[in-house]
Amino acid sequence: MTTPAPPPDTASPALIAPSQPTCATEAGSWCASFYQWTNSDFLARSADAIVSTTTSVALILLLAFGARYLIHRTINQIVEGAANSRISKLIGRTPRLRANGNAPVTPRRAQRARTIGSVLRSLSSIVVLTIAAIMVLAEFGVALAPILASAGIVGVAVGFGAQNLVRDFLSGMFMLLEDQYGVGDIVDVGDAIGVVEAVGLRITTLRDLKGTVWYVRNGEILRVGNMSQGYAVAVVDVPLAHTADIPSATALAERAVTDRVAVKDIVDSVLEPPEMLGVDRVAPEGVTLRLTVKVKPGEQFSVQRALNAAIADALEDAAVPRPTVFPTSQASA
Numbered sequence: 001m002t003t004p005a006p007p008p009d010t011a012s013p014a015l016i017a018p019s020q021p022t023c024a025t026e027a028g029s030w031c032a033s034f035y036q037w038t039n040s041d042f043l044a045r046s047a048d049a050i051v052s053t054t055t056s057v058a059l060i061l062l063l064a065f066g067a068r069y070l071i072h073r074t075i076n077q078i079v080e081g082a083a084n085s086r087i088s089k090l091i092g093r094t095p096r097l098r099a100n101g102n103a104p105v106t107p108r109r110a111q112r113a114r115t116i117g118s119v120l121r122s123l124s125s126i127v128v129l130t131i132a133a134i135m136v137l138a139e140f141g142v143a144l145a146p147i148l149a150s151a152g153i154v155g156v157a158v159g160f161g162a163q164n165l166v167r168d169f170l171s172g173m174f175m176l177l178e179d180q181y182g183v184g185d186i187v188d189v190g191d192a193i194g195v196v197e198a199v200g201l202r203i204t205t206l207r208d209l210k211g212t213v214w215y216v217r218n219g220e221i222l223r224v225g226n227m228s229q230g231y232a233v234a235v236v237d238v239p240l241a242h243t244a245d246i247p248s249a250t251a252l253a254e255r256a257v258t259d260r261v262a263v264k265d266i267v268d269s270v271l272e273p274p275e276m277l278g279v280d281r282v283a284p285e286g287v288t289l290r291l292t293v294k295v296k297p298g299e300q301f302s303v304q305r306a307l308n309a310a311i312a313d314a315l316e317d318a319a320v321p322r323p324t325v326f327p328t329s330q331a332s333a
Contacts, residue, residue, distance in 0.1 A: 056139045064132035071124045079117035112176045112199075119173065119201065165202070167219035172201035175218060181226050186298055188225035189216055228297035231271055234304040237280065238289040238311055241321035249320050250276060250289060256314035257291060257307050266306050269299035274307075286323030 137144060159166065176199065181187045185196045187206070194208035204221070206214040238253050240246065257274045261267060272294040280290035295303050315322065 060135050068128045075120050079113045168202040168217050171218035180224050185228040189221045232297050232300040234293045234300040236307045240287045241323050244321045253311050256310045260310035269295050
């Protein structure tokens with residue numbers, strides 16, 4: 001008797017429906033939506049984690065950029081409030097400040113405020129974005145301890161290698177905060193003497209009397225002599241021969257200086273009447289008289305040259321004997 005053949009297997013592999021996660025049957029769930037969009041079992045099972053992480057990262061970035069924007073806006077308002085025209089208006093309304101020659105300080109204050117504002121904006125961006133990056137990495141489950149340890153080691157290595165650069169930046173920050181000098185000031189920084197053309201966080205640019213431009217690192221400046229802050233003093237030395245009549249020459253020099261100060265080209269530069277100090281030095285080559293004039297900052301050299309010329313003419317007209325060998329300081333002046 002022949003055994004009947006078994007019925008054909010209707011459940012062949014080609015007819016088996018693809019497997020799907022159980023959560024894909026839950027209507028309205030992220031799992032069902034991801035499975036419907038991608039037909040991927042892995043993405044469907046990870047749908048809740050993907051949505052949660054993406055939402056957290058987006059919220060962190062939104063808050064970070066919002067905080068950065070608000071901080072920058074606050075810094076900009078403070079900087080513009082410190083550098084705007086209200087300072088100029090205040091100086092313009094105050095005769096005492098104009099008399100002391102402080103009006104040119106306004107551009108320096110504006111530059112200092114804007115430079116500090118730029119530094120504060122950069123620091124705030126670094127802090128906010130670093131915190132945001134750490135929080136984003138934490139959302140992805142990244143172990144932060146090894147990263148922070150590595151960053152610390154790299155920071156120490158960079159710190160040792162760039163300690164001069166860091167010192168320059170710190171020195172520049174303190175110079176700006178303390179307003180030691182600004183653009184247009186005549187300063188002596190030890191290695192160079194000249195007019196300040198630019199003040200940066202790392203480099204100060206000076207131009208000396210010969211036109212040479214000096215780039216001085218802020219970290220290398222150990223002392224600063226500012227000849228343009230508040231007011232300046234024009235010092236005039238008058239060399240005389242030992243045979244000269246000192247009282248008469250002194251009175252003659254005083255009259256010449258008083259008349260010269262009243263002339264239009266320098267009268268606006270002089271803040272106080274000239275002061276005759278008398279005999280400053282008695283040397284083998286002769287006697288030196290000294291007088292001083294308080295002037296506006298930066299005007300001392302032009303006033304000094306004008307007074308030297310006036311005194312020389314007056315002494316020559318009066319035939320006052322002068323030393324045949326001038327003192328070294330007077331010859332160099």
